[in-house]
Amino acid sequence: MTNPQKGNCIACHDLPGIPGQTSNFGPSLKGVGAKWNREDLVRWVTDARVLKPDTLMPPYGTHQALVKVNPARAVLSAEQIKEVVDTLQTWR
Ligand code: HEC
Numbered sequence: 001m002t003n004p005q006k007g008n009c010i011a012c013h014d015l016p017g018i019p020g021q022t023s024n025f026g027p028s029l030k031g032v033g034a035k036w037n038r039e040d041l042v043r044w045v046t047d048a049r050v051l052k053p054d055t056l057m058p059p060y061g062t063h064q065a066l067v068k069v070n071p072a073r074a075v076l077s078a079e080q081i082k083e084v085v086d087t088l089q090t091w092r
Contacts, residue, residue, distance in 0.1 A: 007060065007076060007084060016091050026057060033092040041085045045076070060084075 001009040002020060014021045014028035032041065043050045046061030060076040063069045076084065 001084060001087065006080070009084075012057070029088065029091055031091060033089040036088075038085060038089060041088045042081065045081050045084050045088075 001007045001015060002018060004011070009015060009029070010018065010020050011022050012024075012026035014024065014030065016028070016030040036044065040051065044057070047059040047064070048055040048057040049059065058075070059066070061074050061078070061081050063072055063074055
């Protein structure tokens, strides 16, 4: 979530308890574990367009409808998304 080569969530979000936020382009992720159930957190990370069609958050679990992706694969694997969502669920 802090690795610029992978999730890089910290580029846009405040991650509670983790220093290094670089912008407030997205909302703080404090409390998301209480705000959203696990299914919706998986949706947010995999492809937030499912929840919010005009979202500014990049999809991590698909490259569908993206242009110029190289290599043409999702940024995070299903296993990595599971680990991210495990962490999100602890932020209540
Ligand atoms: C390019 C900026 C950007 C990055 C990188 C990013 N997000 Fe987001 N995210 C957003 C924005 C913006 C929103 C608010 C929804 C909107 O306006 O599209 C959001 C919303 C969310 C929400 C819902 C928050 C709420 O309060 O309802 C979650 C959960 C979330 N992001 C998780 C993540 C995770 C986990 C990562 C890393 C794997 C990540 N985001 C990476 C921009 C980003």
